[in-house]
Amino acid sequence: MKVLFRFCCTLLFAFVYLGSATEIFSQARVAGIILEIHGPVSWRKTRRSKIPTRLDQRLDQARILYVNEQLKVGRGGKARLILCSGPKDIPPPMDWFTVSASSECPNRSALEAYGRLGGSDRTSFNAPIFSPADHSVVSPDRFVIHWMPSVAGCTFTFVIKPKDGKAIREEENIDGRLGSWDSDQARQAIRKYRADGEIAPLHLILTDSCGNKSDVTFSLLSEKREAALKEDLERQDKNPDELMVHLGRAQVFESYRMFSDVAEEYEAALKIAPKSRNLLRRTILAHQETGNSLRKEELKKSSGSKTSP
């Protein structure tokens, strides 16, 4: 009886695990496109998705279809697909039509391994994340994600992972309008990654619900370098002039390639000397380095009113 129970449990676990794994994997399994739709046509991600989406005749044309996605054509409707297995017409009225694995386009992975995009797309630039800055160095204790707020109100998912490794932290359902995400768990995960002796750079991948994806790469400050940084900063903090403290700290951060911190220090200095044109220029450059184009443009616009050199 005990053996039978264990067997059933294992079977159930395998079923649930494999089922979900297939679903995750199927996200990238391109199978075709919607050539045209007429009348009521609904779409859902998988058969388990509760709420179907009603497709728009004009806006949803050419939509890429993935394996396991489902379409349903209502009375008087029609859907024509181009699948990798061939053209497919879905007549009305019909139960849910599933894009089967047999329709999957072959050799996708081989093509991905062969090369990459040699042109620009929406994610080639203007990556909304500016902290950590791309190709910068980050101290785990200071790790906070900052991005240019999404006016579209998309929901963000952040994944932190080494290039070819497993995700060390995933943060889901973050409101894109917030502009920053301060997570203790993320800091802990990064600290643990460093404590485990890992030195490979990390990727912070942002995927939003509006279909955009971007990423930044950053390295972690080693414990030894972090101690040296603290000493260098303490030396700057002893300066009685507050403005000089920030400028000195900015210089220190720059030497450690901690660009987001450089920008923060210049911002703090700019508050003390808001009319310094030189400081403004440095702050603009610091934001350009991090990729914070919004703040950069804002400062550029205001630079006309600044007077002192």
Next chain:
Amino acid sequence: MKKRNKKTLPPPVEPQNDRRSSSLPAERRDSGILGDFLKGLLVIALILAAKVAFEHTEPGHQLEVAGYVYLQRHLAADDVPVQILDISDLGVEETHSNGRTYRATPRDTLEKLIQAIIDQEPRVIGIDIDFSPDANGYLTPDDQKFFQFCLDSGVPILLGVHRTQVLQPEAWLGDPRFEPLGASIIIPNETRKLPLTIRTSPQFKPGRAMGAALGTVFGEARCRVGEFLEQMGVAERQWNTELGAGGEIVEFPVDYSALDELMRNKTLRTTSPDLVREQGSRFHNKIVLIGRAALGEVKDTFPVAGQTQPISGVYIHASAAYTIAKAPLYELKWKSRLALDAIMSGGILLALIGIRLRFRNSASVRISTSKLQTLLTVIVVGAAIIFGVVLVRITCVLWTDFVLALGAVVLHPTIEHRLSRLWEFIKRTVPRFFLKLISESDEEVRK
């Protein structure tokens, strides 16, 4: 004997073999030459095998890349018919329509720029942006209108495709109507060869790649020597590379000699149609490539052998277009390279043996094998450098393993000498050692 020979016949100095053979009867002299010939053949075979094995090692690969870079430097770009319009200053626009958010390069600005270029009568226009639809359909609600504008423009226009290139080409831009516009903008990890066509399934027809398609529409250039060698089955201009199971990519070698010219003099960075009109002559009768080219501002940069900094994707497509339109390149087939190696070494050996046979009975001329071999090696290597390297612009053939091939020819005499000594050593020591091993010791005899 040595002294007497020197007195009676002063020059040239003979090697030991010939000195010995001169006093030998003619039959034994001939058999000595024949023995040298067979020994030479064996050494050639050994060296070729070693070369082939070395080619597959990392240092061997590095040497081939070095040869490739050296040859690329000898390719001089002249009359580059490509003009780049760098639109790095044109950002992605976020628009909202019907409750949806769209992020894409603004189509209306692109349309105005394209119209300004069309007015200058270019030969073909390519846009190095991924226009393929995504999981939400077309990237903007105006995409179909924009595609139709491109179709009706009267000038061949190619639009970049990346996301959907795994599908059949008629679906690349979401509708078979737009198939003539689609061109893949994939760039392989190894940029020495770029794709001409891509086919992910044997059931699909091949889809075009941007650079090659631009060059083809402009008009393919010809190279007579290369064509002749291709007809002879010696060289190839295109390679069929397997893509997974059943897929296929046709590739061609790329001439990057135009890169400098493209970056310095053939790039106009603007988003203003007026400036395009002002500089109209730059676009007239040209291959025009629109894309984001500014290094440090784009993510699509790629390493190119021989270049110190990574190169933006748009310049790689431009180099591909230039290669097809102006400077086709061929590469020697693997078998031809092997045959060439054998011909060079074998040629030296045959000439050496021929000359030795010709003068074997001569009393006045005695041949120094080593000097003759050096002279023949210099002649063969010199000729190979002239035809294979210096005249690469005329032959259009990239003989990328010339460093290794010529190295093998140059090292041949040394290797042969070392092998002979090794063989002598083996002949001397092994039988002795073997006899010692199997013979009875004195103690055993006594017993």
